[in-house]
Amino acid sequence: MPGDIPIIKVGSEGVPRIILGCMPFLGESYQGPERNRLYAQRFQEPNNLRSIILKAFFNYGIHALAAVPGNACSLAASLLKVVKEIEDSYRIRLSLTPCISIRLRLGSEPVDEYRRWVTYFHLASKDYRKEGFQGKQELLQKFLRDPILLSRPGWERRFSEALTRLSPYGKEAAERLDYDEDSIKNALKTLNGYRILFVEPGSEIDFLVAMERFDRIEALLKLLKTLGFENVFFGVHHAGRTIPALEASGLHFHGYVTPVNHIGALMLPSQEEALKAIKDSSKPIIAIKPLAGGRIRPQEAFSYVFKEVGIDACMVGVASERELEEDLEAAAKFVR
Numbered sequence: 001m002p003g004d005i006p007i008i009k010v011g012s013e014g015v016p017r018i019i020l021g022c023m024p025f026l027g028e029s030y031q032g033p034e035r036n037r038l039y040a041q042r043f044q045e046p047n048n049l050r051s052i053i054l055k056a057f058f059n060y061g062i063h064a065l066a067a068v069p070g071n072a073c074s075l076a077a078s079l080l081k082v083v084k085e086i087e088d089s090y091r092i093r094l095s096l097t098p099c100i101s102i103r104l105r106l107g108s109e110p111v112d113e114y115r116r117w118v119t120y121f122h123l124a125s126k127d128y129r130k131e132g133f134q135g136k137q138e139l140l141q142k143f144l145r146d147p148i149l150l151s152r153p154g155w156e157r158r159f160s161e162a163l164t165r166l167s168p169y170g171k172e173a174a175e176r177l178d179y180d181e182d183s184i185k186n187a188l189k190t191l192n193g194y195r196i197l198f199v200e201p202g203s204e205i206d207f208l209v210a211m212e213r214f215d216r217i218e219a220l221l222k223l224l225k226t227l228g229f230e231n232v233f234f235g236v237h238h239a240g241r242t243i244p245a246l247e248a249s250g251l252h253f254h255g256y257v258t259p260v261n262h263i264g265a266l267m268l269p270s271q272e273e274a275l276k277a278i279k280d281s282s283k284p285i286i287a288i289k290p291l292a293g294g295r296i297r298p299q300e301a302f303s304y305v306f307k308e309v310g311i312d313a314c315m316v317g318v319a320s321e322r323e324l325e326e327d328l329e330a331a332a333k334f335v336r
Helices: 033-042 046-060 074-090 113-125 136-145 155-165 171-176 181-189 204-210 214-226 239-247 271-280 298-309 321-332
Strands: 006-010 013-016 018-020 064-067 095-100 104-106 177-179 233-235 255-259 285-288 313-316
Touching: 013 018, 018 046, 046 074, 046 321, 064 074, 095 181, 104 204, 113 136, 113 155, 113 204, 113 239, 136 155, 171 177, 177 181, 177 204, 177 214, 181 214, 204 214, 204 239, 239 255, 239 271, 255 271, 271 298, 298 313, 298 321, 313 321
Parallel strands: 018 064, 018 313, 064 095, 233 255, 255 285, 285 313
Antiparallel strands: 006 013, 104 177
């Protein structure tokens, strides 16, 4: 089955074509606060985590799953605990692909989230005449109405207000931009004892690239290597701009984790530019959000990701055993 087929050679590791996603296990549905609360309540019960992971392993051969460091939240710690309990009880070995958050800061102050998004929009708007854009208004609507972004409480109103009251970060901010190394070290300590296929620095990488701080990304790679994590895939949400810049950077890393789905959800700054960057990449691509938070039927989703786009591997988050069956049966038709 899919999980047994290594398609990306990362060091001595083979990364399978299907990786079990973790966001539902952490209470994130990409469908809004009410569904998030339902997921959080469901996965506070360890048996609900255990049954899905075991079924994925024994019925579908899925041995790799996404995670976040155990100090991120109680559900993250619970997921890691369940993984260890499964390994000990069943004498099997699971692999993790943890995403680590990067705490960006300007001096001692954190980077403002909405001003960061204003900066993304400002930089993308300079290119709005490129192929795939009908005009700046289309770009604005993409940022305002993206279905994944709209799942954030008050996104459309808050981002609209931010565009009127906040200026984009500029050169002076870029020169002061840094991140908290101690928080990265503390997060990675929680992964001691687990088999790690690769680590994924999160989508804050988009901002470091936007601010042209490739020196800090290089320092991050060196830090990860020093801590024993040599295999790195960068988390990217603004693929159309970030991937080409990283391709030209000369940095040594192994690939990208980025949204890919046929409705273009969180494929920024446009689906067209994201797809071009993805297809032009010299490194492997692991798709996330293939079902766009449950907005796309599984067979349609995986046909697009694997057959039409030709993605190397895919992370699939599920919130129940039934979803697991439906999604993996559909994926199996396109993964050989």
